[in-house]
Amino acid sequence: MNQYKNLGTKYIHAGVEPDPSTGAIMTPIYQTSTFVQAAPGVHKGYEYARSQNPTRFALETAFAAIENAKYGLAFSSGVAATDAVMRLLIPGDEVICAHDMYGGTYRLFSKVYEKMGIVFHYVDTSNVENVAAAITEKTKLIWIETPTNPLMNITDIEAVSSIGKKHNCIVCVDNTFASPYLQNPLDQGATIVMHSATKYLGGHSDVIQGCLMMNEESLREQLYFIQKSTGAVPGPQDCFLVLRGIKTLHVRMQRHCENGEKVAHYLQQHPKVAKVYWCGLEEHPNHSIAKKQMRGFGGMISFTLVNDSMEAATKVLSSTKIFSLAESLGGVESLINHPASMTHASIPRERRIANGLSDGLIRLSVGIEDIEDIIADLAQAIG
Numbered sequence: 001m002n003q004y005k006n007l008g009t010k011y012i013h014a015g016v017e018p019d020p021s022t023g024a025i026m027t028p029i030y031q032t033s034t035f036v037q038a039a040p041g042v043h044k045g046y047e048y049a050r051s052q053n054p055t056r057f058a059l060e061t062a063f064a065a066i067e068n069a070k071y072g073l074a075f076s077s078g079v080a081a082t083d084a085v086m087r088l089l090i091p092g093d094e095v096i097c098a099h100d101m102y103g104g105t106y107r108l109f110s111k112v113y114e115k116m117g118i119v120f121h122y123v124d125t126s127n128v129e130n131v132a133a134a135i136t137e138k139t140k141l142i143w144i145e146t147p148t149n150p151l152m153n154i155t156d157i158e159a160v161s162s163i164g165k166k167h168n169c170i171v172c173v174d175n176t177f178a179s180p181y182l183q184n185p186l187d188q189g190a191t192i193v194m195h196s197a198t199k200y201l202g203g204h205s206d207v208i209q210g211c212l213m214m215n216e217e218s219l220r221e222q223l224y225f226i227q228k229s230t231g232a233v234p235g236p237q238d239c240f241l242v243l244r245g246i247k248t249l250h251v252r253m254q255r256h257c258e259n260g261e262k263v264a265h266y267l268q269q270h271p272k273v274a275k276v277y278w279c280g281l282e283e284h285p286n287h288s289i290a291k292k293q294m295r296g297f298g299g300m301i302s303f304t305l306v307n308d309s310m311e312a313a314t315k316v317l318s319s320t321k322i323f324s325l326a327e328s329l330g331g332v333e334s335l336i337n338h339p340a341s342m343t344h345a346s347i348p349r350e351r352r353i354a355n356g357l358s359d360g361l362i363r364l365s366v367g368i369e370d371i372e373d374i375i376a377d378l379a380q381a382i383g
């Protein structure tokens with residue numbers, strides 16, 4: 001499964017075999033709901049497409065390979081993948097999670113699973129002592145995201161994973177922001193990796209999808225059972241698109257990293273910019289951990305203006321021409337976002353501010369356009 005050592009070769013070839021019936025080099029889109037059986041129970045491994053689909057299986061093999069995992073599972077969205085992990089729990093179980101994670105994850109935990117009797121402890125996981133302190137004998141899951149969205153806080157995956165191991169709980173890492181090109185949490189001891197494949201894996205802002213990767217067979221069995229029983233599977237066309245996206249992940253990520261670095265340094269010296277959040281900067285509080293566990297620092301950057309107000313931010317947000325004002329990230333095109341009113345609007349304001357996410361914070365997903373155009377656009381928008 002993981003026969004390719006170098007990342008680029010792996011991304012292009014993982015999971016992709018020429019179609020056995022025609023030799024087609026690209027995995028066909030098996031747009032079918034069911035598969036004909038020669039006699040009851042006599043089939044080619046495919047019965048019904050919620051449980052098995054060849055396009056999805058090819059993608060799931062690629063998912064496993066890109067995270068150095070034994071198993072991969074595809075879901076109809078990132079939150080559906082998160083939801084599948086939550087279904088491993090029963091009422092009374094406790095979860096430790098980051099206080100500044102993705103807004104949709106927070107909404108799922110606090111609005112759907114809290115009322116089903118799951119108990120959440122929201123802590124600053126960038127200080128691992130907070131994680132150790134929140135552990136009880138009921139803790140079943142530690143959920144971390146690193147870098148976090150949108151403040152780019154870094155959590156030490158290895159340290160949290162060893163706490164998880166000691167207390168026999170699952171450590172799941174939302175690896176969406178880093179992508180497998182920059183970081184592989186299973187290699188650092190995590191139990192499950194989750195991605196919103198909507199972002200860097202798909203890479204072209206044309207698909208919603210999620211995935212889970214893991215090494216333990218029993219966990220794969222449980223999660224596969226949940227996948228087919230609850231039915232949040234992606235269609236074959238979407239699987240094809242993500243398979244295609246993965247083939248260029250390394251080339252896109254190289255450029256996202258290069259552009260990200262230039263934009264971070266540009267913003268840092270700008271007189272109207274107060275603070276830049278990018279884990280590649282020496283002065284980032286967790287830079288040394290980022291350096292230890294990541295191969296590069298990516299193209300996700302947040303910043304505040306000296307005039308840290310909704311009004312000043314709004315002016316920048318509505319003046320960019322190359323950066324489009326939109327939620328989401330990780331596509332080839334640059335996007336600009338206002339977390340307080342967009343991606344993180346579901347987090348109560350007091351909680352948001354307490355966590356350091358101000359009304360004026362601006363988040364960039366730096367794309368892979370030419371850097372001169374990207375900088376010129378920011379220059380005219382910030383003024």
Ligand SMILES: *Cc1c(COP(=O)(O)O)cnc(C)c1O
Nearest residue numbers: 077078079102149176196198209
């Ligand atoms: C987008 C995102 C999700 C949710 O994924 P969807 O594909 O939108 O359901 C989860 N975590 C992070 C960090 C994300 O950016």
